[in-house]
Amino acid sequence: MRKILIVDDEKNIRLGIKSMIENRYPGVYEIFLASNGEEALEYYKQNNIDILITDIRMPVMDGLTLISNLYSNNVQTNIIILSGYDDFNYATHALRNGAKDYLLKPIKRNLLYDTIERIEKEIKSKENTNIKNNEIYSNKDEFFNSQINYILLNTNLSRNEINELCKKLI
Known part of the structure; x- marks a missing residue:
């Protein structure tokens, strides 16, 4: 189950967004609520948050x-910014720090x-890529081990043949 953290100082907005997500995606997300950034950082210390929605x-x-704090500490999360301000500087700062989107309040459900x-x-997509990379490395390890075994068990190999096989392993 993926985890979402909703951060907004207005309780009704936090609860409203939570309700929108729960109604659209029942049982898909575990949702946490925080009223400010400091409280949100505490959640990050104890939970692996997949999506951050913050005012x-x-x-x-x-x-x-x-x-900015998350970005400078290399915390990998997907960020959605909420704002009542259509301000280019806010949007630029948010996007430079890894935000995926900048949504204006009042929140339009379909945009969210x-x-x-x-x-x-x-x-x-990242999960699938990681699975494929793990499979490749697993196969690479098997190939490496088989070549080493071949070299060690085959006493008729010349020094040049051994060198060529070793070059393939690097």
Whole structure:
């Protein structure tokens, strides 16, 4: 089950977004709620969050500081920014720090759903790539081991043949 963290200082917005996601994707996401960036960082220390949905302007720690902090600490997560401000500087800062989208309040359900579905496709693509890479490395290890065994067990190989086989292993 993927994990989503919704960060907004307005309780009704947090609960509204949570409700939208639960209604559209029942049982797919475990959803956490935080009222500011500092609280959100605590969730990151204890949970592997897949998607972060955060407001920009909040007390204690704002959303831009939160995502900058995550980015500078190499935290890999998918970020969706929410804002009541159609501000180019906010959007630029958010995108430079890894945000996948910048949605304006009031949130339009279809835009939120489209963004979540796009992120899901990216996550699944990365997972498939990781699986394929693991298979390749596994096969590479098997090939390496078989070639080493061949070299060690075949006493009739010349020094040149052994060198050629070793070059293939590197």
